[in-house]
Amino acid sequence: MLNNSQMSDEQLVEAFQAGHLAAYDELVSRWQGKIRGAVWRVLGSTEDAADITQEAFLRAFRGLKAFKREAKFSSWIYQIALNLCRDSLRRKKGKTYVSLDEPEPKIPMLLSKGPSPLELTEGNQIADRVRLAIQKLSEDQREVIILKEYQGLTFAEIAETLGLPTSTVKTRLYRGLVEMKQHLVRDGVTSASPIPDRTAS
Amino acid sequence: MTANLSCEAMRDDVVALLYDDGDLAERSRARDHLAQCVPCRAEYAELKGVRKTLGGWNLPLAPPLPQARASARWFPIGLAAAAGLILGIGGVGVGRNAFLPASAEPRSVATDPATPTARSSSATKAQLVSYDELQDLLRTQESRHQAEIADLRRSFMQTAEASTSPGAAVKTASNASPATIERLLKASEERQARVFEARLAGLRTENDLQRQYDMAQIAAGLAYIDSRTGADAARTSELMKNLVRVTAKPQER
Numbered sequence: 001m002l003n004n005s006q007m008s009d010e011q012l013v014e015a016f017q018a019g020h021l022a023a024y025d026e027l028v029s030r031w032q033g034k035i036r037g038a039v040w041r042v043l044g045s046t047e048d049a050a051d052i053t054q055e056a057f058l059r060a061f062r063g064l065k066a067f068k069r070e071a072k073f074s075s076w077i078y079q080i081a082l083n084l085c086r087d088s089l090r091r092k093k094g095k096t097y098v099s100l101d102e103p104e105p106k107i108p109m110l111l112s113k114g115p116s117p118l119e120l121t122e123g124n125q126i127a128d129r130v131r132l133a134i135q136k137l138s139e140d141q142r143e144v145i146i147l148k149e150y151q152g153l154t155f156a157e158i159a160e161t162l163g164l165p166t167s168t169v170k171t172r173l174y175r176g177l178v179e180m181k182q183h184l185v186r187d188g189v190t191s192a193s194p195i196p197d198r199t200a201s
Numbered sequence: 202m203t204a205n206l207s208c209e210a211m212r213d214d215v216v217a218l219l220y221d222d223g224d225l226a227e228r229s230r231a232r233d234h235l236a237q238c239v240p241c242r243a244e245y246a247e248l249k250g251v252r253k254t255l256g257g258w259n260l261p262l263a264p265p266l267p268q269a270r271a272s273a274r275w276f277p278i279g280l281a282a283a284a285g286l287i288l289g290i291g292g293v294g295v296g297r298n299a300f301l302p303a304s305a306e307p308r309s310v311a312t313d314p315a316t317p318t319a320r321s322s323s324a325t326k327a328q329l330v331s332y333d334e335l336q337d338l339l340r341t342q343e344s345r346h347q348a349e350i351a352d353l354r355r356s357f358m359q360t361a362e363a364s365t366s367p368g369a370a371v372k373t374a375s376n377a378s379p380a381t382i383e384r385l386l387k388a389s390e391e392r393q394a395r396v397f398e399a400r401l402a403g404l405r406t407e408n409d410l411q412r413q414y415d416m417a418q419i420a421a422g423l424a425y426i427d428s429r430t431g432a433d434a435a436r437t438s439e440l441m442k443n444l445v446r447v448t449a450k451p452q453e454r
Binding site: 041126127130131134145148149150154155166167170171173174177178180181184189190 | 212213215216217220222223247248250251252254255256257258259
């Protein structure tokens with residue numbers, strides 16, 4: 001008999017649907033970090049990330065009994081969380097910009113064994129500019145870039161999560177990266193290098 | 202700059218190669234195309250650079266929530282939903298035959314994904330009750346709450362009456378001796394002073410750490426600017442020397 005931590009997501013969902021509520025605890029501890037990370041990157045706020053992650057898992061709990069196991073649990077929970085993010089961004093639109101520029105915690109970085117102060121200064125500057133450049137992308141591009149670059153999902157998983165064909169996922173990724181490059185050049189993070197004329201080749 | 206048609210058609214394949222995802226045929230087609238298309242090769246290199254820069258945005262090292270708040274927020278969702286149902290605030294979609302744990306005490310779970318979550322056995326060992334039993338439990342709890350509210354209301358009314366009647370006030374006051382009241386007050390003051398001292402010490406430590414960190418950042422920033430300025434000055438001086446050498450008349454060389 002497998003214990004919860006040895007079971008796959010699919011087995012845990014099946015166990016939950018059979019009435020073992022503790023199986024859901026395992027799913028939460030397995031996915032809450034990743035979901036919170038994705039939400040944090042989409043919204044740019046730790047406070048909102050915690051609230052929305054909790055709300056996403058509560059909604060998943062309510063719907064898990066009826067969840068058809070055609071999709072992966074991970075895609076489904078990402079989908080719920082991203083929908084909540086979209087709602088949150090829509091609600092906040094035009095109201096506040098504070099959360100997007102929320103400074104990241106400093107003290108724990110000081111106490112941890114890690115990069116030198118110089119590296120921290122440069123690293124923080126780059127991280128801040130990347131963060132702001134990502135916030136400037138359209139919602140569609142931002143989501144695919146976050147899911148691919150930071151969550152490490154495959155094209156197929158992103159397609160399942162967002163309900164899109166994989167070709168659309170790739171197109172959004174391409175356009176998102178090109179736009180990111182322009183923002184990063186404009187912000188002085190990277191330098192522009194002219195791409196040879198295609199008509200000449 | 203306009204991409205020609207074949208380059209446009211290759212974009213999906215190039216993205217597949219960029220992320221080493223998708224099927225082998227796509228990546229192979231992309232490699233073939235890049236081998237013969239200079240602009241696409243240049244763009245591919247640029248996009249790889251963008252990906253590298255994106256890697257510089259890490260999650261904060263600390264758990265995003267302060268611990269005290271985190272522990273208050275996070276508890277097993279299953280138990281949370283059951284608690285919500287018991288309190289009458291949760292619209293949890295459970296059927297009539299669904300089973301819920303009888304114990305709905307919230308417990309804290311670490312929010313840091315790196316920290317292994319302490320697996321309490323409370324959920325697995327929780328006593329399971331049927332929907333009907335749960336309804337009984339709710340009714341019992343409701344009547345207990347009503348009785349407690351009635352008791353509180355009664356005691357409040359008695360206190361209010363006592364405070365408005367001078368005779369009763371004297372009687373109440375005489376129940377506790379002045380020495381006892383004084384001792385209790387002193388103990389309370391001492392306790393508050395200790396708590397205040399402890400908080401002050403915590404704040405001082407936190408403040409010192411932040412100041413040290415800020416100083417280190419400023420020093421690092423200044424050192425960085427110094428080194429940049431030094432390098433720029435050396436480069437300018439080198440350029441000036443070259444300029445003088447080049448513009449000098451032949452007989453001066």
